[in-house]
Amino acid sequence: MTQQSRPVYLKLRDQIAAAIIEGVYAEGEMLPSVRAFAAEQGANPLTVAKAYQQFQADGLVEVQRGVGMYVVRGAAEKLRRSEREQFLAREWPELKVRMKRLGIDPTELLAHS
């Protein structure tokens, strides 16, 4: 049967993204080192590095070799915008279809807030 568990590096990636957006890792500040974060999360440093890499590629964090990775100014808002766009374009459409198929009314769900 196997399973389909979300890869660790993606979980970490989402977790970090949320932290950046919410200001836990404020702009201009340093991200936890790959080793520190790995130890904290019980993961492998390389796996953490893989999660960090995407932010670096997107220009959301800057690497100072031998020092660490810093959150770029405007990263939080930039990240929020791109994630928002991704969500609306990719996930929401099929999500809406699926909810309709399951007989779920989105407006009803908001009442339980």
Next chain:
Amino acid sequence: MTQQSRPVYLKLRDQIAAAIIEGVYAEGEMLPSVRAFAAEQGANPLTVAKAYQQFQADGLVEVQRGVGMYVVRGAAEKLRRSEREQFLAREWPELKVRMKRLGIDPTELLAHS
């Protein structure tokens, strides 16, 4: 960068589940044979069989050896209920948190219907 492509057998499984709920494969009727469906989808018969297996295990389809797999009566509603429950319990909570973080107002999305 790798990918994160959903396994084929899970895609097929979702596709079939949707078809059952929507009545494309009506109750009492026969599902496409593993070979036929495999040829149609460009997949391997074994992969299709793997997708079918879950429905069989959940008692949603019945196997008549040498004949084919039939959709059990009440399968559509049963499937809808279980999927609905899954969605509300597992996906929606974190989805709600995530939407809030991204500054997305669910009510706004309904306007685009």
Next chain:
DNA sequence: CAAGGTGCATCAGTGACATAATACAGCGCG
């Protein structure tokens, strides 16, 4: 310079996934 911290490149191992080639057991129909 020496020590300890950073990220990162390289190589390797593991397991899920998909495909393939057969073979078998059961059923329907001519």
Next chain:
DNA sequence: CGCGCTGTATTATGTCACTGATGCACCTTG
């Protein structure tokens, strides 16, 4: 019965994402 269709069990192979261990280059600090 014989043919063709069902699902399924078996075995094998190949691929690839994921994870991990090791070592290196770079920086800061004392």
